Amino acid sequence: MSLAISLRGAVKRYGAVTAVDGLDLDVPEGTCVGLLGPNGAGKSTTMRLLTAQAIADQGELEVLGHRLPGDSKSARALMGVVPQLDNLDTTLTVEQNLLVFTYLYRVPRASRRDAIERALAIANLGDRRGSRVDELSGGMRRRLLIARALVHEPRLVLLDEPTVGLDPQVRQELWALIDRLRSEGVSILMSTHYIEEAERLADTVTVMSHGKAVAVGRPADLVAEHAGREALEVYGAPARLLEVESDARERGWPTRRTGTSVTILRIDALNGELPAGERRVATLEDVFVLLTGEEIA
Protein backbone atom coordinates (compact mmCIF):
# COMPACT_ATOMS: atom_id res chain seq x y z
CA MET A 1 0.00 0.00 0.00
CA SER A 2 1.37 3.41 -0.86
CA LEU A 3 1.85 6.00 1.82
CA ALA A 4 0.07 9.34 2.03
CA ILE A 5 2.57 10.48 4.65
CA SER A 6 5.99 9.09 5.39
CA LEU A 7 8.34 10.59 7.97
CA ARG A 8 11.74 9.07 8.66
CA GLY A 9 13.83 10.36 11.53
CA ALA A 10 12.25 13.80 11.51
CA VAL A 11 13.94 16.21 13.90
CA LYS A 12 12.81 19.73 14.71
CA ARG A 13 14.60 21.88 17.27
CA TYR A 14 13.65 25.28 18.63
CA GLY A 15 16.77 26.54 20.36
CA ALA A 16 17.51 24.16 23.21
CA VAL A 17 14.13 22.44 22.90
CA THR A 18 13.80 19.43 20.60
CA ALA A 19 10.10 19.40 19.75
CA VAL A 20 10.30 16.47 17.33
CA ASP A 21 13.10 14.06 18.05
CA GLY A 22 13.62 11.44 15.36
CA LEU A 23 9.99 10.76 14.56
CA ASP A 24 8.97 7.95 12.21
CA LEU A 25 5.39 8.16 11.04
CA ASP A 26 3.43 6.40 8.28
CA VAL A 27 -0.06 7.14 7.06
CA PRO A 28 -1.04 4.47 4.51
CA GLU A 29 -3.38 5.84 1.84
CA GLY A 30 -7.04 5.56 2.71
CA THR A 31 -6.50 5.09 6.42
CA CYS A 32 -6.98 7.25 9.46
CA VAL A 33 -3.96 7.52 11.72
CA GLY A 34 -4.29 8.98 15.19
CA LEU A 35 -1.35 10.89 16.58
CA LEU A 36 -1.85 10.46 20.28
CA GLY A 37 0.19 12.18 22.93
CA PRO A 38 0.04 14.54 25.87
CA ASN A 39 0.38 18.29 25.47
CA GLY A 40 3.93 19.14 24.49
CA ALA A 41 4.65 15.74 22.91
CA GLY A 42 5.32 17.40 19.53
CA LYS A 43 2.01 16.73 17.74
CA SER A 44 1.38 20.29 16.60
CA THR A 45 4.99 20.72 15.47
CA THR A 46 4.62 17.52 13.45
CA MET A 47 1.52 18.97 11.80
CA ARG A 48 3.43 22.16 10.94
CA LEU A 49 6.27 20.12 9.45
CA LEU A 50 3.78 18.49 7.10
CA THR A 51 2.67 21.83 5.63
CA ALA A 52 6.26 23.16 5.62
CA GLN A 53 5.25 25.91 8.03
CA ALA A 54 8.07 24.45 10.08
CA ILE A 55 11.21 23.16 8.37
CA ALA A 56 12.73 19.97 9.75
CA ASP A 57 16.37 20.08 10.85
CA GLN A 58 16.85 16.44 9.85
CA GLY A 59 14.96 13.53 8.40
CA GLU A 60 13.11 12.54 5.27
CA LEU A 61 9.57 13.78 4.88
CA GLU A 62 7.22 12.84 2.08
CA VAL A 63 3.57 13.77 1.58
CA LEU A 64 1.56 12.21 -1.28
CA GLY A 65 4.79 11.44 -3.10
CA HIS A 66 6.16 14.98 -2.76
CA ARG A 67 9.40 15.58 -0.85
CA LEU A 68 9.29 18.24 1.84
CA PRO A 69 10.10 21.03 2.14
CA GLY A 70 11.14 21.41 -1.53
CA ASP A 71 7.90 20.23 -3.14
CA SER A 72 5.66 21.19 -0.29
CA LYS A 73 3.55 23.54 -2.38
CA SER A 74 2.50 20.68 -4.66
CA ALA A 75 1.72 18.59 -1.59
CA ARG A 76 -0.31 21.39 0.00
CA ALA A 77 -2.44 21.65 -3.13
CA LEU A 78 -3.54 18.05 -2.53
CA MET A 79 -4.28 18.17 1.17
CA GLY A 80 -6.64 19.96 3.50
CA VAL A 81 -5.65 21.28 6.90
CA VAL A 82 -7.93 21.79 9.89
CA PRO A 83 -6.01 23.88 12.43
CA GLN A 84 -6.37 23.60 16.16
CA LEU A 85 -7.11 27.31 16.51
CA ASP A 86 -10.09 28.68 14.64
CA ASN A 87 -8.82 31.11 11.98
CA LEU A 88 -12.01 31.68 10.01
CA ASP A 89 -12.69 35.18 8.72
CA THR A 90 -15.25 36.12 11.35
CA THR A 91 -16.81 39.12 9.58
CA LEU A 92 -17.51 37.06 6.45
CA THR A 93 -20.44 34.75 5.91
CA VAL A 94 -20.19 30.98 5.90
CA GLU A 95 -20.42 30.94 2.13
CA GLN A 96 -17.82 33.70 1.67
CA ASN A 97 -15.34 31.78 3.82
CA LEU A 98 -15.77 28.76 1.57
CA LEU A 99 -15.58 30.87 -1.59
CA VAL A 100 -12.22 32.35 -0.54
CA PHE A 101 -10.82 28.88 -0.01
CA THR A 102 -11.98 27.63 -3.41
CA TYR A 103 -9.60 30.28 -4.78
CA LEU A 104 -6.77 29.54 -2.36
CA TYR A 105 -7.08 25.83 -3.21
CA ARG A 106 -7.36 26.53 -6.93
CA VAL A 107 -10.71 24.91 -7.60
CA PRO A 108 -11.38 25.52 -11.32
CA ARG A 109 -13.91 28.25 -11.99
CA ALA A 110 -16.54 25.89 -13.39
CA SER A 111 -16.46 23.70 -10.27
CA ARG A 112 -16.44 26.47 -7.65
CA ARG A 113 -20.21 26.64 -7.19
CA ASP A 114 -20.50 22.87 -6.75
CA ALA A 115 -17.52 22.77 -4.40
CA ILE A 116 -19.15 25.34 -2.12
CA GLU A 117 -22.48 23.48 -2.13
CA ARG A 118 -20.75 20.22 -1.36
CA ALA A 119 -18.82 21.77 1.52
CA LEU A 120 -22.00 23.33 2.89
CA ALA A 121 -23.63 19.90 2.79
CA ILE A 122 -20.70 18.28 4.58
CA ALA A 123 -20.83 20.91 7.32
CA ASN A 124 -24.62 20.76 7.37
CA LEU A 125 -24.66 24.55 7.18
CA GLY A 126 -26.80 24.96 4.06
CA ASP A 127 -29.41 27.05 5.84
CA ARG A 128 -26.76 29.18 7.57
CA ARG A 129 -24.84 30.00 4.40
CA GLY A 130 -25.62 33.71 4.72
CA SER A 131 -24.76 33.97 8.44
CA ARG A 132 -21.65 35.77 9.53
CA VAL A 133 -19.17 33.47 11.26
CA ASP A 134 -19.30 35.48 14.49
CA GLU A 135 -23.01 34.61 14.73
CA LEU A 136 -22.35 30.84 14.67
CA SER A 137 -22.09 28.49 17.65
CA GLY A 138 -18.76 26.87 18.51
CA GLY A 139 -19.84 23.58 16.94
CA MET A 140 -20.94 25.21 13.70
CA ARG A 141 -17.66 27.12 13.45
CA ARG A 142 -15.73 23.91 13.90
CA ARG A 143 -17.80 22.17 11.19
CA LEU A 144 -17.14 25.09 8.89
CA LEU A 145 -13.44 24.91 9.66
CA ILE A 146 -13.45 21.26 8.58
CA ALA A 147 -15.60 21.90 5.50
CA ARG A 148 -13.26 24.73 4.48
CA ALA A 149 -10.40 22.24 4.33
CA LEU A 150 -12.44 19.99 2.01
CA VAL A 151 -13.52 22.41 -0.75
CA HIS A 152 -10.96 20.96 -3.18
CA GLU A 153 -11.71 17.31 -2.32
CA PRO A 154 -8.23 16.65 -0.93
CA ARG A 155 -6.73 13.18 -0.85
CA LEU A 156 -5.28 13.80 2.59
CA VAL A 157 -6.64 15.74 5.54
CA LEU A 158 -4.67 16.88 8.57
CA LEU A 159 -6.81 17.39 11.66
CA ASP A 160 -5.04 19.05 14.59
CA GLU A 161 -7.02 18.39 17.78
CA PRO A 162 -10.32 18.57 15.89
CA THR A 163 -12.64 18.45 18.92
CA VAL A 164 -10.64 20.21 21.61
CA GLY A 165 -12.78 22.34 23.89
CA LEU A 166 -16.14 21.16 22.51
CA ASP A 167 -19.04 19.59 24.38
CA PRO A 168 -19.83 15.86 23.95
CA GLN A 169 -22.75 16.37 21.54
CA VAL A 170 -20.69 18.49 19.20
CA ARG A 171 -17.78 16.11 19.51
CA GLN A 172 -19.96 13.17 18.39
CA GLU A 173 -21.24 15.18 15.47
CA LEU A 174 -17.67 15.85 14.34
CA TRP A 175 -16.71 12.22 14.80
CA ALA A 176 -19.52 11.24 12.44
CA LEU A 177 -18.20 13.77 9.92
CA ILE A 178 -14.63 12.49 10.16
CA ASP A 179 -15.81 8.89 9.98
CA ARG A 180 -17.68 9.68 6.76
CA LEU A 181 -14.51 11.12 5.25
CA ARG A 182 -12.62 8.02 6.17
CA SER A 183 -15.26 5.81 4.60
CA GLU A 184 -14.89 7.83 1.40
CA GLY A 185 -11.25 6.82 1.22
CA VAL A 186 -9.64 10.08 2.29
CA SER A 187 -6.36 9.62 4.14
CA ILE A 188 -6.43 11.27 7.55
CA LEU A 189 -3.83 12.20 10.10
CA MET A 190 -5.50 13.34 13.29
CA SER A 191 -3.65 14.56 16.34
CA THR A 192 -5.51 14.30 19.59
CA HIS A 193 -5.08 13.83 23.28
CA TYR A 194 -8.56 12.43 23.65
CA ILE A 195 -8.20 8.69 23.94
CA GLU A 196 -11.76 7.90 22.95
CA GLU A 197 -11.40 9.94 19.79
CA ALA A 198 -8.37 7.94 18.68
CA GLU A 199 -10.01 4.66 19.68
CA ARG A 200 -13.15 5.36 17.68
CA LEU A 201 -11.72 6.90 14.55
CA ALA A 202 -8.18 5.72 14.02
CA ASP A 203 -7.22 2.58 12.10
CA THR A 204 -3.80 2.82 13.64
CA VAL A 205 -2.44 4.95 16.40
CA THR A 206 1.03 6.41 16.84
CA VAL A 207 1.66 7.27 20.47
CA MET A 208 4.03 10.22 20.77
CA SER A 209 6.05 11.21 23.77
CA HIS A 210 8.84 13.80 23.92
CA GLY A 211 8.93 14.10 20.14
CA LYS A 212 9.25 10.37 19.42
CA ALA A 213 6.89 7.59 18.41
CA VAL A 214 6.83 5.27 21.41
CA ALA A 215 4.25 2.82 20.06
CA VAL A 216 2.52 2.15 16.76
CA GLY A 217 -0.38 -0.15 16.03
CA ARG A 218 -4.10 -0.78 15.94
CA PRO A 219 -5.75 0.46 19.15
CA ALA A 220 -6.82 -3.05 20.20
CA ASP A 221 -3.36 -4.49 19.55
CA LEU A 222 -1.70 -1.72 21.53
CA VAL A 223 -4.01 -2.40 24.47
CA ALA A 224 -3.31 -6.13 24.34
CA GLU A 225 0.42 -5.61 24.03
CA HIS A 226 0.98 -2.92 26.61
CA ALA A 227 -1.91 -3.14 29.07
CA GLY A 228 -3.09 -6.74 28.83
CA ARG A 229 -6.73 -7.78 28.97
CA GLU A 230 -8.00 -6.78 32.36
CA ALA A 231 -7.26 -4.14 34.96
CA LEU A 232 -8.27 -3.67 38.57
CA GLU A 233 -9.31 -0.32 39.99
CA VAL A 234 -8.57 -0.01 43.69
CA TYR A 235 -10.32 2.91 45.37
CA GLY A 236 -9.58 4.42 48.75
CA ALA A 237 -8.19 7.32 50.72
CA PRO A 238 -4.87 8.77 49.47
CA ALA A 239 -2.91 6.94 52.16
CA ARG A 240 -4.52 3.65 51.15
CA LEU A 241 -3.70 4.29 47.49
CA LEU A 242 -0.02 4.86 48.30
CA GLU A 243 -0.02 1.60 50.24
CA VAL A 244 -1.58 -0.32 47.35
CA GLU A 245 0.90 1.24 44.98
CA SER A 246 4.00 0.37 47.00
CA ASP A 247 2.69 -3.12 47.66
CA ALA A 248 2.16 -3.65 43.93
CA ARG A 249 5.62 -2.30 43.17
CA GLU A 250 7.19 -4.81 45.58
CA ARG A 251 5.47 -7.63 43.79
CA GLY A 252 6.48 -6.24 40.41
CA TRP A 253 2.92 -5.56 39.28
CA PRO A 254 2.40 -2.80 36.74
CA THR A 255 0.23 0.05 38.01
CA ARG A 256 -0.95 3.45 36.97
CA ARG A 257 -2.66 6.24 38.83
CA THR A 258 -6.12 7.27 37.81
CA GLY A 259 -6.54 10.24 40.12
CA THR A 260 -9.07 8.75 42.51
CA SER A 261 -7.81 5.19 42.28
CA VAL A 262 -4.78 3.05 41.60
CA THR A 263 -5.09 0.74 38.62
CA ILE A 264 -3.32 -2.59 38.65
CA LEU A 265 -2.81 -3.72 35.06
CA ARG A 266 -2.61 -7.16 33.43
CA ILE A 267 -4.40 -8.78 36.37
CA ASP A 268 -5.27 -11.79 34.22
CA ALA A 269 -1.55 -12.61 34.10
CA LEU A 270 -0.61 -11.87 37.72
CA ASN A 271 0.04 -14.32 40.52
CA GLY A 272 -0.86 -13.60 44.12
CA GLU A 273 -3.84 -12.25 45.93
CA LEU A 274 -5.23 -9.03 44.55
CA PRO A 275 -6.64 -6.30 46.79
CA ALA A 276 -10.37 -5.64 46.67
CA GLY A 277 -11.41 -3.50 43.73
CA GLU A 278 -13.36 -3.31 40.51
CA ARG A 279 -12.28 -5.37 37.54
CA ARG A 280 -12.53 -3.76 34.15
CA VAL A 281 -11.31 -4.23 30.59
CA ALA A 282 -7.95 -2.60 29.78
CA THR A 283 -8.19 0.51 27.60
CA LEU A 284 -6.09 2.61 25.32
CA GLU A 285 -5.92 5.17 28.10
CA ASP A 286 -3.96 2.67 30.17
CA VAL A 287 -1.52 2.34 27.30
CA PHE A 288 -1.32 6.09 26.90
CA VAL A 289 -0.47 6.71 30.55
CA LEU A 290 1.96 3.78 30.70
CA LEU A 291 3.85 4.97 27.64
CA THR A 292 3.79 8.70 28.01
CA GLY A 293 4.33 8.88 31.76
CA GLU A 294 2.18 9.87 34.68
CA GLU A 295 3.91 13.09 35.55
CA ILE A 296 2.67 16.28 34.00
CA ALA A 297 5.63 18.19 32.67
Next chain:
Amino acid sequence: MIGPEPRVRRLDRAALQGVLVREVVNFGSFWRSSTFSSTVEPTIYLLAFGFGFGSLVSKVNGLDYVQFVGTGTVATAVLFSSVFPGMFSTFVKYQFQRTYDAILAAPVDTEELVTGEALWIAARAGTYGCVPMLVAMAFGLAPAWGMLVVPLIAFMSGFGWACFGILVAAVMKSIDNFSYVTSTVITPLFLVAGTFFPISGLPEWARIAANVNPLYHCVQLVRHAVFGFQAEDLWHLGFIVAFGLLVWRLAIARMERKLVN
Protein backbone atom coordinates in the same frame (compact mmCIF):
# COMPACT_ATOMS: atom_id res chain seq x y z
CA MET B 1 -9.21 16.32 -5.97
CA ILE B 2 -11.15 18.50 -8.37
CA GLY B 3 -9.45 19.01 -11.72
CA PRO B 4 -5.92 18.08 -12.72
CA GLU B 5 -3.09 18.30 -10.23
CA PRO B 6 -2.11 21.98 -10.32
CA ARG B 7 1.34 22.95 -11.53
CA VAL B 8 3.09 25.16 -9.06
CA ARG B 9 5.89 27.67 -9.39
CA ARG B 10 7.13 30.85 -7.74
CA LEU B 11 4.83 33.88 -7.72
CA ASP B 12 2.00 31.78 -9.05
CA ARG B 13 -0.85 33.73 -10.53
CA ALA B 14 -3.37 31.38 -8.90
CA ALA B 15 -1.80 31.89 -5.46
CA LEU B 16 -1.74 35.69 -5.84
CA GLN B 17 -5.34 35.57 -6.96
CA GLY B 18 -6.29 33.54 -3.88
CA VAL B 19 -4.69 36.09 -1.54
CA LEU B 20 -6.30 38.99 -3.42
CA VAL B 21 -9.76 37.42 -3.50
CA ARG B 22 -9.59 36.94 0.25
CA GLU B 23 -8.75 40.61 0.70
CA VAL B 24 -11.40 41.84 -1.71
CA VAL B 25 -14.14 39.74 -0.09
CA ASN B 26 -13.06 40.92 3.36
CA PHE B 27 -12.94 44.51 2.17
CA GLY B 28 -16.69 44.25 1.65
CA SER B 29 -17.12 44.21 5.42
CA PHE B 30 -14.87 47.15 6.33
CA TRP B 31 -14.61 49.39 3.29
CA ARG B 32 -16.64 52.17 4.88
CA SER B 33 -14.34 52.75 7.85
CA SER B 34 -11.25 52.21 5.74
CA THR B 35 -12.34 54.61 3.03
CA PHE B 36 -13.40 57.15 5.63
CA SER B 37 -10.09 57.25 7.48
CA SER B 38 -7.98 57.10 4.33
CA THR B 39 -9.71 60.01 2.64
CA VAL B 40 -11.00 62.27 5.39
CA GLU B 41 -7.68 62.69 7.18
CA PRO B 42 -5.65 63.99 4.20
CA THR B 43 -8.59 66.13 3.20
CA ILE B 44 -8.58 67.77 6.63
CA TYR B 45 -4.86 68.44 6.24
CA LEU B 46 -5.51 69.91 2.84
CA LEU B 47 -8.27 72.20 4.04
CA ALA B 48 -6.52 73.20 7.27
CA PHE B 49 -3.21 74.02 5.62
CA GLY B 50 -4.76 75.25 2.40
CA PHE B 51 -6.94 77.82 4.11
CA GLY B 52 -4.93 78.32 7.28
CA PHE B 53 -1.56 78.88 5.67
CA GLY B 54 -3.15 79.92 2.43
CA SER B 55 -4.29 83.15 4.10
CA LEU B 56 -0.66 83.94 4.99
CA VAL B 57 1.08 82.58 1.90
CA SER B 58 -0.60 83.14 -1.41
CA LYS B 59 2.00 81.62 -3.76
CA VAL B 60 4.63 78.89 -3.41
CA ASN B 61 7.02 78.24 -6.29
CA GLY B 62 4.64 80.10 -8.54
CA LEU B 63 1.61 77.99 -7.51
CA ASP B 64 -1.44 78.98 -5.52
CA TYR B 65 -0.89 77.54 -2.05
CA VAL B 66 -4.11 75.48 -2.21
CA GLN B 67 -2.86 73.92 -5.45
CA PHE B 68 0.57 73.32 -3.91
CA VAL B 69 -0.92 71.55 -0.90
CA GLY B 70 -3.67 69.88 -2.90
CA THR B 71 -1.15 68.06 -5.04
CA GLY B 72 1.21 67.45 -2.08
CA THR B 73 -1.40 65.77 0.12
CA VAL B 74 -1.90 63.11 -2.54
CA ALA B 75 1.31 61.64 -1.15
CA THR B 76 -0.01 61.98 2.40
CA ALA B 77 -3.14 60.04 1.46
CA VAL B 78 -0.99 57.39 -0.22
CA LEU B 79 1.26 57.08 2.83
CA PHE B 80 -1.57 56.83 5.36
CA SER B 81 -3.60 54.37 3.32
CA SER B 82 -0.66 52.04 2.72
CA VAL B 83 1.85 52.07 5.57
CA PHE B 84 -0.74 51.74 8.36
CA PRO B 85 -2.69 48.85 6.82
CA GLY B 86 0.70 47.28 6.05
CA MET B 87 1.68 47.51 9.70
CA PHE B 88 -1.53 46.92 11.60
CA SER B 89 -3.60 44.58 9.47
CA THR B 90 -0.56 42.40 8.79
CA PHE B 91 0.20 42.11 12.49
CA VAL B 92 -3.43 41.43 13.36
CA LYS B 93 -3.76 38.75 10.69
CA TYR B 94 -0.51 37.15 11.73
CA GLN B 95 -0.79 37.38 15.49
CA PHE B 96 -4.43 37.56 16.48
CA GLN B 97 -6.53 36.11 13.66
CA ARG B 98 -3.94 33.55 12.55
CA THR B 99 -5.12 34.11 9.01
CA TYR B 100 -1.66 33.57 7.59
CA ASP B 101 -1.52 30.09 9.14
CA ALA B 102 -4.57 29.17 7.09
CA ILE B 103 -3.24 30.73 3.89
CA LEU B 104 0.20 29.13 4.14
CA ALA B 105 -1.39 25.72 4.70
CA ALA B 106 -2.86 26.17 1.20
CA PRO B 107 -0.58 26.13 -1.86
CA VAL B 108 0.60 29.70 -1.21
CA ASP B 109 4.14 30.70 -0.21
CA THR B 110 5.21 33.67 1.91
CA GLU B 111 6.46 35.44 -1.22
CA GLU B 112 3.03 35.26 -2.80
CA LEU B 113 1.28 36.13 0.43
CA VAL B 114 3.33 39.32 0.98
CA THR B 115 3.14 40.31 -2.68
CA GLY B 116 -0.62 39.81 -2.85
CA GLU B 117 -1.22 41.76 0.34
CA ALA B 118 1.01 44.63 -0.85
CA LEU B 119 -0.63 44.73 -4.29
CA TRP B 120 -4.05 45.00 -2.74
CA ILE B 121 -3.03 47.76 -0.34
CA ALA B 122 -1.32 49.55 -3.24
CA ALA B 123 -4.51 49.36 -5.33
CA ARG B 124 -6.41 51.02 -2.49
CA ALA B 125 -3.69 53.67 -2.07
CA GLY B 126 -3.83 54.32 -5.81
CA THR B 127 -7.53 55.11 -5.42
CA TYR B 128 -7.51 56.97 -2.10
CA GLY B 129 -4.48 58.96 -3.20
CA CYS B 130 -6.58 60.78 -5.77
CA VAL B 131 -9.08 62.11 -3.23
CA PRO B 132 -7.08 65.22 -2.14
CA MET B 133 -6.52 66.08 -5.78
CA LEU B 134 -10.25 65.87 -6.48
CA VAL B 135 -10.96 68.02 -3.43
CA ALA B 136 -8.39 70.56 -4.66
CA MET B 137 -10.14 70.57 -8.05
CA ALA B 138 -13.32 71.58 -6.27
CA PHE B 139 -11.30 74.52 -4.94
CA GLY B 140 -10.04 75.58 -8.33
CA LEU B 141 -7.22 73.20 -9.30
CA ALA B 142 -7.40 73.11 -13.10
CA PRO B 143 -7.82 69.71 -14.79
CA ALA B 144 -4.76 68.41 -16.66
CA TRP B 145 -4.05 65.30 -18.75
CA GLY B 146 -1.17 64.43 -16.46
CA MET B 147 -3.66 63.82 -13.66
CA LEU B 148 -4.53 60.54 -15.35
CA VAL B 149 -1.18 59.03 -14.32
CA VAL B 150 -1.58 60.13 -10.68
CA PRO B 151 -3.36 56.87 -9.70
CA LEU B 152 -0.43 54.95 -11.18
CA ILE B 153 2.12 57.02 -9.26
CA ALA B 154 0.04 56.58 -6.11
CA PHE B 155 -0.14 52.80 -6.73
CA MET B 156 3.63 52.43 -7.19
CA SER B 157 4.39 54.58 -4.21
CA GLY B 158 1.73 52.80 -2.14
CA PHE B 159 3.25 49.40 -2.98
CA GLY B 160 6.55 50.48 -1.41
CA TRP B 161 4.90 51.87 1.70
CA ALA B 162 2.71 48.78 2.07
CA CYS B 163 5.83 46.61 1.93
CA PHE B 164 7.53 48.94 4.41
CA GLY B 165 4.55 48.49 6.76
CA ILE B 166 4.63 44.70 6.34
CA LEU B 167 8.36 44.79 7.06
CA VAL B 168 7.72 46.71 10.29
CA ALA B 169 5.01 44.20 11.26
CA ALA B 170 7.42 41.33 10.60
CA VAL B 171 10.24 42.83 12.64
CA MET B 172 8.25 44.05 15.66
CA LYS B 173 7.43 41.61 18.44
CA SER B 174 4.51 43.62 19.78
CA ILE B 175 1.95 45.92 18.24
CA ASP B 176 2.76 48.47 20.99
CA ASN B 177 6.19 49.00 19.46
CA PHE B 178 4.61 50.42 16.30
CA SER B 179 4.45 53.83 17.94
CA TYR B 180 8.27 54.01 17.86
CA VAL B 181 8.19 53.64 14.10
CA THR B 182 5.33 56.07 13.69
CA SER B 183 7.04 58.75 15.79
CA THR B 184 10.62 58.38 14.60
CA VAL B 185 10.18 57.37 10.96
CA ILE B 186 6.77 58.02 9.52
CA THR B 187 5.97 61.42 11.04
CA PRO B 188 9.32 63.03 10.02
CA LEU B 189 9.08 61.53 6.53
CA PHE B 190 5.56 62.83 6.23
CA LEU B 191 6.57 66.36 7.30
CA VAL B 192 9.83 66.68 5.33
CA ALA B 193 8.46 65.66 1.96
CA GLY B 194 7.66 69.01 0.41
CA THR B 195 3.98 68.51 1.04
CA PHE B 196 3.16 71.63 3.04
CA PHE B 197 6.25 73.73 2.39
CA PRO B 198 8.94 73.47 -0.30
CA ILE B 199 12.13 71.79 0.84
CA SER B 200 14.17 74.46 -0.93
CA GLY B 201 13.70 76.66 2.13
CA LEU B 202 15.12 74.04 4.51
CA PRO B 203 18.72 73.82 5.78
CA GLU B 204 21.06 71.80 3.59
CA TRP B 205 21.02 68.65 5.77
CA ALA B 206 17.23 68.57 5.63
CA ARG B 207 17.27 68.98 1.86
CA ILE B 208 19.63 66.02 1.57
CA ALA B 209 17.45 64.03 3.95
CA ALA B 210 14.38 64.85 1.88
CA ASN B 211 16.08 63.47 -1.21
CA VAL B 212 16.27 59.99 0.34
CA ASN B 213 12.65 60.23 1.48
CA PRO B 214 10.56 58.19 -0.95
CA LEU B 215 7.55 60.31 -0.09
CA TYR B 216 9.31 63.45 -1.35
CA HIS B 217 9.75 61.79 -4.73
CA CYS B 218 6.07 60.92 -4.79
CA VAL B 219 5.14 64.53 -3.96
CA GLN B 220 7.36 65.87 -6.75
CA LEU B 221 6.16 63.37 -9.29
CA VAL B 222 2.48 64.06 -8.57
CA ARG B 223 3.00 67.81 -8.67
CA HIS B 224 4.80 67.58 -11.98
CA ALA B 225 2.14 65.26 -13.39
CA VAL B 226 -0.42 67.96 -12.69
CA PHE B 227 1.64 71.03 -13.61
CA GLY B 228 3.97 69.59 -16.26
CA PHE B 229 6.60 66.83 -16.27
CA GLN B 230 10.30 67.66 -16.08
CA ALA B 231 13.47 65.74 -16.89
CA GLU B 232 14.23 65.15 -13.18
CA ASP B 233 11.01 63.11 -12.93
CA LEU B 234 12.85 60.04 -14.22
CA TRP B 235 15.00 60.26 -11.09
CA HIS B 236 11.88 60.57 -8.90
CA LEU B 237 10.27 57.61 -10.64
CA GLY B 238 13.46 55.57 -10.41
CA PHE B 239 13.69 56.26 -6.69
CA ILE B 240 10.11 55.17 -6.06
CA VAL B 241 10.61 51.95 -8.04
CA ALA B 242 13.93 51.17 -6.35
CA PHE B 243 12.45 51.80 -2.89
CA GLY B 244 9.49 49.56 -3.73
CA LEU B 245 11.68 46.69 -4.94
CA LEU B 246 14.00 46.91 -1.96
CA VAL B 247 11.33 46.89 0.76
CA TRP B 248 9.33 44.26 -1.15
CA ARG B 249 12.23 41.78 -0.93
CA LEU B 250 13.01 42.76 2.66
CA ALA B 251 9.37 42.33 3.70
CA ILE B 252 9.26 38.84 2.13
CA ALA B 253 12.50 37.80 3.82
CA ARG B 254 11.44 38.98 7.27
CA MET B 255 7.89 37.59 7.00
CA GLU B 256 9.31 34.24 5.89
CA ARG B 257 11.45 34.21 9.00
CA LYS B 258 8.42 34.98 11.13
CA LEU B 259 5.89 32.65 9.51
CA VAL B 260 8.01 29.62 8.63
CA ASN B 261 10.12 28.38 11.49
